[in-house]
Amino acid sequence: MKASVFREFGGPEVLHIEDVQTPALKPGCVLVRMKAVGLNYADVYRRKGNYHLEGEPPYILGYEGAGIVVETADDVTGLPPGSRVGFADVPHANSELVLVPQEKAIKLPSEITYDQAATVLLQGMTAHYLLNDSYPVQAGDEILVHAAAGGVGQLLVQLAKAKGARVLGVTSSSSKRDIALQAGADEVLLYNEGNWVDQARQWSYKQEGVRAAYDSVGSTLMDTFRAVQIKGHIVFYGMAGGNPVPVDPRMLMDTSKTLTGGDLWNHVTDHADRVRRANDLFTAITSGDIKLAEPMKFSLDRAAEAHQWIESRQSTGKILLIP
DSSP, rough: OEEEESSSSSGGGGGGGEOOOOOOOOOTTTEEEEEEEEHHHHHHHHHHHOOOOSSSSSSEEEEEEEEEEEEEOOOOOSOOOTTHHHHHHHHOOSBSSSEEEEEOOOOOOTTTTTTHHHHHHHHHHHHHHIIISSOOOOOOOEEEEEETHHHHOOOEEEEOHTTTTTTEEEEESSSHHHHHHHHHHEEEEEEESSSSHHHHHHHTTSOOOEEEEEEEEEETHHHHHHEEEEEEEEEEEOTTOOOOOOOEEEEEHHHHHHHHHOGGTOOOOHHHHHHHHHHHHHHHHHHTTTTTOOOOOEEGGGGGHHHHHHHTOOOOSSSEEEE
């Protein structure tokens, strides 16, 4: 089978197509022919050597995707050949064929396409736990979403609006502002246009700050604290803009604000939870609560170009690799 591989850490140019051995079927697993593979920043970090990779080169990136089961181990039930499945955390997805443990396979409803599954599972389950577990958004809440035009950001906006929240986005350009507004944000501020913290406080109903904020930028964290009201909540789940400065616990005490961290794999811990969250997302898609933008698609042999595109920071929606 063919796969996108790299033999040394570096820029996108280290990626190329090779013929590699088809994975042998193991107990508890199914072999999936990939129809769409999701590209994520974690793939970039792994390619650069910032994330630990097991084994020896050649390395195969990719953890998210969707496809059709072509072979099933004898001890697997409910996933016969021909089953349509997706997954969010199975390695070596940048291949024509991927070995998927049954516990990580999510059956796809007939109305959900392979492209939709590969677009929504990882980012969607991230948005799902942030809004339901880290800070459970309630109808009437005023919340702030950083990077509101990004993949997770757009989903946070849409799912929060479906819960009845009032949503303020923050982003970096006028074109991204338009995208966040199209996703349903009530208003969107620009980081480099005026003082967005003061604007956020003025936007809030009582001009005392928003109830909760979701910060994936990192370097903005102290500004986020100032944009949140007394007894407000900050959910920190990414560092796209750089590491945050240390937080003084005395400040938390004096303002009665809470700070919580977020990592998807501390929340998605078993098959039942994975399926529950995925089905919530699929229902939101079919009901119209989530409207997925058309993904940018690259053939698997153009993975280097796809990595160049995601690193350019020009992308606003999902990038898919198509074997």
